[in-house]
Amino acid sequence: MNFRVHNEYKTHTAALTNFILNFDTKGEDFGNQDRNSLKLFKIEAKTLNAKSFRIPNIINQVAYRFLRKSKAQRSFEYANRLQSLGIGTPQPVAYYEFKTWLLFKKSFYISEQLDCDxxxxxxxxxxxxxxxxxxxxxxxxxxxxxxxxxxxxxxxxxxxxxxxxxxxxxxxxxxxxxxxxxxxxxxxxxxxxxxxxxxxxxxxxxxxxxxxxxxxxxxxxxxxxxxxxxxxxxxxxxxxxxxxxxxxxxxxxx
The missing domain is CATH 1.10.510 (Transferase(Phosphotransferase); domain 1)
Known part of the structure; x- marks a missing residue:
């Protein structure tokens, strides 16, 4: 498992990791679950949105393992870059990746839930x-x-x-x-x-x-x-x- 947590959420690393490790049994389903699974969970007064990306096909499992950044990592890094440019996006919290020695498996991107109009x-x-x-x-x-x-x-x-x-x-x-x-x-x-x-x-x-x-x-x-x-x-x-x-x-x- 590889992960990175935003500085604002470092003190909650254990809780975030626990949620990801138990993603199938914790949290509340949110939105359309057809392509990627989305769940909401609470940390203190904050509601967080965790997106579970599907395991890619075998070719992309190799590519994401060695050649490309995962969707979760890109989401986290792009969110931080957008914020640095003054462009709105929900607050990034963390990303998690699961890999074997040869293949890339699941990944997760966590951000603060934003209730829009x-x-x-x-x-x-x-x-x-x-x-x-x-x-x-x-x-x-x-x-x-x-x-x-x-x-x-x-x-x-x-x-x-x-x-x-x-x-x-x-x-x-x-x-x-x-x-x-x-x-x-x-x-x-x-x-x-x-x-x-x-x-x-x-x-x-x-x-x-x-x-x-x-x-x-x-x-x-x-x-x-x-x-x-x-x-x-x-x-x-x-x-x-x-x-x-x-x-x-x-x-x-x-």
Whole structure:
């Protein structure tokens, strides 16, 4: 077992380790358990969120053992880096890894639980959500700030930004952090980063308008790029789905 605990939680190392070692029998299930298991547990007055990553396939077990950082380690390190840049994300607590001499097995990432008011997803499913356009414009400014700070969030998708109402304003927090790049981006790469967020043209129009204002570019240029990338992502997504369904046709018969 290999682990690292944030300085603020060093005194709770024994409790954190005990929870991870007994993950299957402790804690409260949280959210969707299909891909990775999420559990909540308490340390004093704090509620912590522990994410258990699935054991990777055999090729990745070797790669994560010797060549690549684990998803848990990347999540922890990226969270600390985001905070150093003044970008919102739940407070990182620790990560744990389990390995054999040859293979990588399970890993866990622990952060403080953040109870948000909504995620970006609600904006895509409820166009009448209170202050819908104001939140969408604030989210666009948040994304522009990410890009200005050279953060490319590769999983910039509807469920991965938590939104909290703070007075008359809104705060944004990134989650699911294991896929990021830190680099300068040209306009094409910046706008492509919006491609996974929504299929609604009306939302693309608002985000394009706000991003154009932030970057002193023409609305037409930003909208055309954003709409094109959104449509292109959707075409590729549904093509992959069709191919996958054909290859796995036998599952549908069960």
């Amino acid at each position: 909504l995620t970006y997803r609600e904006l895509t499913t409820d166009s009448n959500y209170p202050n819908h356009e104001a939140i969408l414009r604030a989210f666009t400014r948040f994304t522009y700030d990410l890009h200005e700070k050279q953060v490319k969030f590769l999983d910039h998708s509807p469920g991965n930004t938590l939104i909290e109402k703070v007075g008359e304003d809104y705060a944004f927090y990134l989650v699911d952090l294991n896929r990021m790049e830190f680099k300068s981006m040209d306009l094409e790469e910046r706008i492509k980063n919006f491609a996974k967020l929504t299929t609604h043209k009306s939302m693309i129009e608002v985000m394009s308008d706000e991003y154009a204002k932030c970057s002193n570019l023409s609305y037409e240029e930003v909208f055309n790029l954003m709409w094109h990338n959104t449509q292109d992502f959707q075409r590729r997504y549904w093509r992959r789905r069709r191919i996958k369904n054909k290859l796995l046709f036998w599952r549908a018969r069960k």
